[in-house]
Amino acid sequence: MNTMTAINTDRPEPAPKKFPITTLAIGFVILVCMSLILLQAWVTWRAREVQLAETERAASNLARSVSQHAYDTIKGADTVLVGLVERLEVEGISEINLPRLHSLLIKRVEELPQLHGLFVYDQYGNWLVNSQPSLKKNGNNSEREYFMFHRDHTDRDAHIGPPIKSKSTGEWVVTVSRRFNNRDGSFGGVVLATIQMGYFKKFYEQFDIGNTGAIYVALTNGTILLRRPFEEGSLGRNISQLPLFHDYLPNAKMGTETFTSGQDGVTRINSYRQLDSYPLVVSAALSKEEVLADWKSEAIIHATGVACLVFGLALIGSRLIVQIGLRVQAETELLKTRNSLEQLNHTLEKLAMQDGLTGLANRRQFDIALKDEFSRAMRNASSLALIMIDVDCFKQYNDIYGHAAGDECLRAISKVVADGKHRPGDLSARYGGEEMVILLPGTDVAGAMKVAENIRQAIYHLELKHTGNSSGVVTVSAGIDAFVPVREHNQPLELIEAADKALYCAKSQGRNCVRVGNGHDA
Structure with a gap:
């Protein structure tokens, strides 16, 4: 045996x-x-x-x-x-x-x-x-x-x-x-x-x-x-x-x-x-x-x-209750401490995913969301759209009005960008400097174009004074692109690059406009 x-x-x-x-x-x-x-x-x-x-x-x-x-x-x-x-x-x-x-x-x-x-x-x-x-x-x-x-x-x-x-x-x-x-x-x-x-x-x-x-x-x-x-x-x-x-x-x-x-x-x-x-x-x-x-x-x-x-x-039964009460109190204190630590960890995690100046999602959260939504779009064969937004002549704005005013300007624009998304799955993030992005799952070029144009007009109508800009007020340019990603043929970076090229096109064609990848105008 x-x-x-x-x-x-x-x-x-x-x-x-x-x-x-x-x-x-x-x-x-x-x-x-x-x-x-x-x-x-x-x-x-x-x-x-x-x-x-x-x-x-x-x-x-x-x-x-x-x-x-x-x-x-x-x-x-x-x-x-x-x-x-x-x-x-x-x-x-x-x-x-x-x-x-x-x-x-x-x-x-x-x-x-x-x-x-x-x-x-x-x-x-x-x-x-x-x-x-x-x-x-x-x-x-x-x-x-x-x-x-x-x-x-x-x-x-x-x-x-x-x-x-x-x-x-x-x-x-x-x-x-x-x-x-x-x-x-x-x-x-x-x-x-x-x-x-x-x-x-x-x-x-x-x-x-x-x-x-x-x-x-x-x-x-x-x-x-x-x-x-x-x-x-x-x-x-x-x-x-x-x-x-x-x-x-x-x-x-x-x-x-x-x-x-x-x-x-x-x-x-x-x-x-x-x-x-x-x-x-x-x-x-x-x-x-x-x-x-x-x-x-x-x-x-x-x-x-x-x-x-x-x-x-x-x-x-009071004596029994007192003893049990002491024990429950000790356990409650331990539970409170654990809950406080969990809440603190949750807060720190949230802060780690949030841009401190604008309140939008930061670059790290955007990268994670882009990867997840890209994978989901491939599985569901659905369109994924990206809007890349840049503040026109923002360096001149800082030179004229100072960096404190520049920060306030970014906060105002960020609020408009955050309000521009309407669905729970949409994500607004600060990409870097004066650049911001909006990730729109399940959205085609026409839908993204409408969102981008509404944001551009809303920022224009804020009428934030900017003497260094040809229009006299703060404006933004936006580039968008959208496609249905195919497994082993597309990467998330391609969507960023396409939207960035469209943004470059908007900048080179006079700013304060929206341009779409492949040369389609908004």
Whole structure:
């Protein structure tokens, strides 16, 4: 038997790695603490969701009550108006009928507690009869919104106008009106019922909506009719651009949404409904902060208890954690040192590949890139282009303006050259002195010519003063060439030489121009 292949059975196998007991202990403590925290977080969050769900139901029920009350109130007034319209259109208006009609209006106001008054106006807005104890006929309401609406619209439905102050009492009222016609169908006048604002306020004050809750009734065009808390400045305000009208009502006639009020900045749970029979929208909104106040208090108490328990468990394992922390700290410092060295090496490598004056790639990086792109072009049978750029009369520029100005000039030109490339694979480099090159993989002569000409024009339009140049400003000349390299027939140096010859041609033909290899002009 060949002894070289014999297996040494006396050699012990390596023992399996084991986790330190401290790691297991810390893991157990963390697991217990996290379980307690997550469990308490879930219970707390669930309680919050339940509280919000109950509040949404309460807001929805409140909105339903408010909408029904608004409907009943408006319907009672409108029913009286329907009877008045029928009587006026059948019996007409005469001085003989006015006293009897006056008594009827007074009786209807006494029967319906929500009514502030009933009024009849002729086609010119003059007072014909009303529910006031003493019949006055010297007023005119032709300038009121409801009168102008009926005068200009043939619609026979009830019209609810914005809140106004009564001329007779000075109180805020909500108006419900209808048009009546003459026997020939022409506009005969308006019958009006005014509803006391206090009637709504008294009803809304029965509900517990907290300190910052809100109830309001508005027209479908966004005009507020009334609001709790009552604010005289908000009456008649248009809120059509606020979330309820702008975002939610167009999609659903009823619903419950949470958003921040555009009037007072309070975030509320809003339940809204749009009435079918009348152009009204009601909303009942409860403050989200007030709703969650009790939940927050309980959450803080429970969280404090869990925090104390977690703290006790953490205290028990603190000694283990300290030891592990010291070890991790040492390893972290070593890792930071290694990362710093790697970053420093990367920076040095980048600096070694970058020209210090212009910020472009240096000659070394260009040579490496040219070799790589030349090989890639041979493999892919693709064109490789090179632009060689030289600053015209740069020696004279240094003689006239000094080397510091010359350096600034090169920096400005280099920025234009760097901006001239647009693809990630393109490379701009300082070739030497005032010469710069642009390597364009996958580009033919026409493409390179366009890039070179754009750069030449951009440098010319910098208008850097140069009295030693015939044009009076700094200009550049460029030579380009491009071909598809063939393995074992072409070398990278050939591309440089061809572009250099084209550059020499541009210099000899007057500068400030672009020339292409083989004598093709840009």
